[in-house]
Amino acid sequence: MELSERKKKILTAVVEGYIATAEPVGSKALARQIGCSSATIRNEMSELTSMGYLEQPHTSAGRIPSPAGYRLYVNELMEKQKLTEAEARTINEKLARKDEQIEKLMAEVGQLTSSMTQYPAYALTMKPPVAVKRFDFIYVDANTFIVVALLTDNTVKNKLIHLPFSVHQDQITTLSSLFNANFTGVTDREITDSIIRSTERAARDTYGLVAVVASFTMECLAAARTAPMRVAGASQLLSQPEYRDPDKAHALMNFISDGSRLVDDLPPAGMGTDGIRVTIGPENLAEELKDSSVVMASYDAGDGMRGYIGVVGPTRMDYSSVAAKLSYIAAGLSRLLAGTDAPEGLNNKLVLKESDSHEQEGR
Amino acid sequence: MELSERKKKILTAVVEGYIATAEPVGSKALARQIGCSSATIRNEMSELTSMGYLEQPHTSAGRIPSPAGYRLYVNELMEKQKLTEAEARTINEKLARKDEQIEKLMAEVGQLTSSMTQYPAYALTMKPPVAVKRFDFIYVDANTFIVVALLTDNTVKNKLIHLPFSVHQDQITTLSSLFNANFTGVTDREITDSIIRSTERAARDTYGLVAVVASFTMECLAAARTAPMRVAGASQLLSQPEYRDPDKAHALMNFISDGSRLVDDLPPAGMGTDGIRVTIGPENLAEELKDSSVVMASYDAGDGMRGYIGVVGPTRMDYSSVAAKLSYIAAGLSRLLAGTDAPEGLNNKLVLKESDSHEQEGR
DNA sequence: GCTAGCACTCTTTTCCTTCGAGTGCTAATT
DNA sequence: AATTAGCACTCGAAGGAAAAGAGTGCTAGC
Numbered sequence: 001m002e003l004s005e006r007k008k009k010i011l012t013a014v015v016e017g018y019i020a021t022a023e024p025v026g027s028k029a030l031a032r033q034i035g036c037s038s039a040t041i042r043n044e045m046s047e048l049t050s051m052g053y054l055e056q057p058h059t060s061a062g063r064i065p066s067p068a069g070y071r072l073y074v075n076e077l078m079e080k081q082k083l084t085e086a087e088a089r090t091i092n093e094k095l096a097r098k099d100e101q102i103e104k105l106m107a108e109v110g111q112l113t114s115s116m117t118q119y120p121a122y123a124l125t126m127k128p129p130v131a132v133k134r135f136d137f138i139y140v141d142a143n144t145f146i147v148v149a150l151l152t153d154n155t156v157k158n159k160l161i162h163l164p165f166s167v168h169q170d171q172i173t174t175l176s177s178l179f180n181a182n183f184t185g186v187t188d189r190e191i192t193d194s195i196i197r198s199t200e201r202a203a204r205d206t207y208g209l210v211a212v213v214a215s216f217t218m219e220c221l222a223a224a225r226t227a228p229m230r231v232a233g234a235s236q237l238l239s240q241p242e243y244r245d246p247d248k249a250h251a252l253m254n255f256i257s258d259g260s261r262l263v264d265d266l267p268p269a270g271m272g273t274d275g276i277r278v279t280i281g282p283e284n285l286a287e288e289l290k291d292s293s294v295v296m297a298s299y300d301a302g303d304g305m306r307g308y309i310g311v312v313g314p315t316r317m318d319y320s321s322v323a324a325k326l327s328y329i330a331a332g333l334s335r336l337l338a339g340t341d342a343p344e345g346l347n348n349k350l351v352l353k354e355s356d357s358h359e360q361e362g363r
Numbered sequence: 364m365e366l367s368e369r370k371k372k373i374l375t376a377v378v379e380g381y382i383a384t385a386e387p388v389g390s391k392a393l394a395r396q397i398g399c400s401s402a403t404i405r406n407e408m409s410e411l412t413s414m415g416y417l418e419q420p421h422t423s424a425g426r427i428p429s430p431a432g433y434r435l436y437v438n439e440l441m442e443k444q445k446l447t448e449a450e451a452r453t454i455n456e457k458l459a460r461k462d463e464q465i466e467k468l469m470a471e472v473g474q475l476t477s478s479m480t481q482y483p484a485y486a487l488t489m490k491p492p493v494a495v496k497r498f499d500f501i502y503v504d505a506n507t508f509i510v511v512a513l514l515t516d517n518t519v520k521n522k523l524i525h526l527p528f529s530v531h532q533d534q535i536t537t538l539s540s541l542f543n544a545n546f547t548g549v550t551d552r553e554i555t556d557s558i559i560r561s562t563e564r565a566a567r568d569t570y571g572l573v574a575v576v577a578s579f580t581m582e583c584l585a586a587a588r589t590a591p592m593r594v595a596g597a598s599q600l601l602s603q604p605e606y607r608d609p610d611k612a613h614a615l616m617n618f619i620s621d622g623s624r625l626v627d628d629l630p631p632a633g634m635g636t637d638g639i640r641v642t643i644g645p646e647n648l649a650e651e652l653k654d655s656s657v658v659m660a661s662y663d664a665g666d667g668m669r670g671y672i673g674v675v676g677p678t679r680m681d682y683s684s685v686a687a688k689l690s691y692i693a694a695g696l697s698r699l700l701a702g703t704d705a706p707e708g709l710n711n712k713l714v715l716k717e718s719d720s721h722e723q724e725g726r
Numbered sequence: 727g728c729t730a731g732c733a734c735t736c737t738t739t740t741c742c743t744t745c746g747a748g749t750g751c752t753a754a755t756t
Numbered sequence: 757a758a759t760t761a762g763c764a765c766t767c768g769a770a771g772g773a774a775a776a777g778a779g780t781g782c783t784a785g786c
Contacts, residue, residue, distance in 0.1 A: 058768070249601055422781090649764065
């Protein structure tokens with residue numbers, strides 16, 4: 001059923017009023033805004049209530065939006081706010097100082113998002129499974145060598161291995177060719193015991209060298225797949241009146257501080273067309289989030305990777321402003337990580353934006 | 364002035380009672396414990412109050428310890444608690460799964476400490492300045508090479524460098540010997556522009572290759588010196604009655620979530636003989652900590668590195684139990700990172716000594 | 727030097743009243 | 757038919773007095 005223009009206006013006003021003040025909004029306050037008498041408003045509100053878009057905390061209080069009311073607001077009524085000049089500049093400046101380590105970049109983006117929105121925020125990147133592209137073994141001294149693994153996502157991992165016995169450079173060379181033959185191009189799940197066994201036989205390895213390097217390899221592959229997830233600004237919750245009860249705040253903070261729980265709750269279906277997804281109160285799967293809302297945006301992290309940033313707040317969250325900020329930050333990140341135009345702030349002329357056009361070399 | 368035995372007993376009982384209940388403790392409750400009448404206790408408490416060890420929130424409440432009272436308790440009266448079998452086992456199990464990346468290890472230790480003590484916890488490692496021990500350059504293809512730097516603290520850093528022009532293997536070799544000659548054994552502060560210039564001349568470098576590798580080097584050295592600091596379990600604060608006021612909680616949480624502030628407050632003088640330092644309420648430097656206490660323990664992280672773990676809580680913190688747990692965990696960490704005896708739980712016979720491997724995103 | 731007793735102080739809790747915002751309904755108005 | 761004015765009613769919030777309770781300080785006796 002389609003709502004009348006006026007009902008929409010009233011619903012919008014109630015939602016925005018409640019978002020601004022955290023107090024139920026009454027008919028008198030609206031009368032001025034809408035331009036008719038409070039009695040009319042009351043009638044309309046009464047209908048909106050019975051349609052399920054508004055709620056009354058108790059008989060003689062104003063109305064607050066129900067989850068359905070918020071949903072309608074988010075889907076149809078809300079106008080996406082624009083960022084102020086200053087906000088946009090802040091975001092650009094922060095993103096310009098791009099950090100090369102994805103871990104740190106995520107942490108900074110989390111911080112940024114949280115400080116821009118005044119809500120707790122998280123940031124993460126999902127990665128497709130990776131394999132090792134090539135191994136290099138650096139012989140340091142008789143007891144020491146370094147393994148360097150170049151992964152298909154172009155990250156490089158390494159490990160210094162110090163031995164309680166000595167090896168000859170030749171052994172390392174053998175090891176190198178065996179690993180390049182047997183352990184490249186496979187994901188962590190494809191490394192089986194039997195591959196390790198056969199490599200060990202081929203290397204005539206009696207010291208467990210192969211096992212050590214193999215386990216390092218699997219560690220790398222597993223770690224590269226795991227999403228580095230950062231949560232920032234959890235304490236912002238405490239400035240929201242709905243979390244003034246320390247027990248509530250505690251429960252929710254526990255939940256969000258544990259990144260892994262949030263990840264589970266990620267993208268059930270798809271994102272909206274603009275890359276923003278809003279999940280309101282009871283729509284959330286996790287019990288701990290039933291009274292809260294989550295707004296998240298996705299961005300393109302390049303190389304087929306997808307990333308997400310999001311904030312958690314009360315259902316009374318300022319969806320319009322948060323959505324605007326998230327989508328601006330997400331767009332910036334996409335540009336930074338996957339975009340064709342080189343982001344400003346890279347201060348030297350060589351560098352580094354290697355593409356996947358990178359040919360696989362034989363050996 | 365030396366306190367009488369009985370005064371000590373009473374002070375101890377007040378401190379421990381208050382720690383347990385967060386309520387001022389009265390004379391009646393103590394009478395039973397101490398074994399004399401409440402009136403006697405009152406007289407004694409009155410004296411302890413005028414000596415500055417106890418305080419009265421108001422005339423008709425029991426007594427609570429003053430900061431000086433806590434201090435005396437911590438220094439002289441408290442018996443260091445022993446861990447239960449179960450607690451010790453939990454800690455051992457967690458530490459046994461030693462993670463090779465110091466960043467992650469610190470995060471896990473923070474988690475562990477927080478969950479064992481029920482207070483917010485932090486963990487960090489201080490490092491002495493480092494230098495590069497040796498460079499290796501891996502030629503990948505005409506447009507790509509990897510720089511690998513082995514640092515004096517035995518961490519390895521690397522970077523994949525992709526060029527918009529091609530280089531010959533020889534150039535890389537030249538670069539390698541130049542860097543090994545000019546950039547090894549120096550700390551980040553000792554790398555001056557003039558060294559870079561002269562290296563550039565020697566390399567006949569017109570593309571800025573030297574500059575890129577040099578800036579990578581400095582990044583590594585700077586990053587290796589910065590203490591990776593992790594804070595865990597900040598939300599635990601909210602379960603303490605003294606932080607039921609969300610504003611107080613918010614202020615303190617903001618403070619502790621920002622690791623850098625905590626670092627400033629670190630070890631002014633030395634640690635106690637047992638490696639535990641307790642800072643009570645107003646003894647803290649930071650304004651935000653004046654109502655809180657910090658207990659920290661230091662551990663030996665090997666290679667001349669020192670590390671700290673600590674917890675933040677109300678002045679009414681359970682010093683005895685916290686100190687015991689911290690020192691157990693710190694001892695475990697020392698053993699793990701610097702100890703001569705191989706910690707149990709390392710499941711293969713090689714691999715010892717290196718602590719940190721480092722990944723570098725190449726984009 | 728210790729203890730019993732008692733008056734006194736001060737907080738906490740409880741209950742009651744008042745106040746006010748906001749509603750729902752009815753009747754009048756446009 | 758839609759809007760408005762008016763009014764009785766509801767229910768939480770705020771205020772305040774009274775009672776309860778816990779603990780002290782002091783005095784006097786053991």
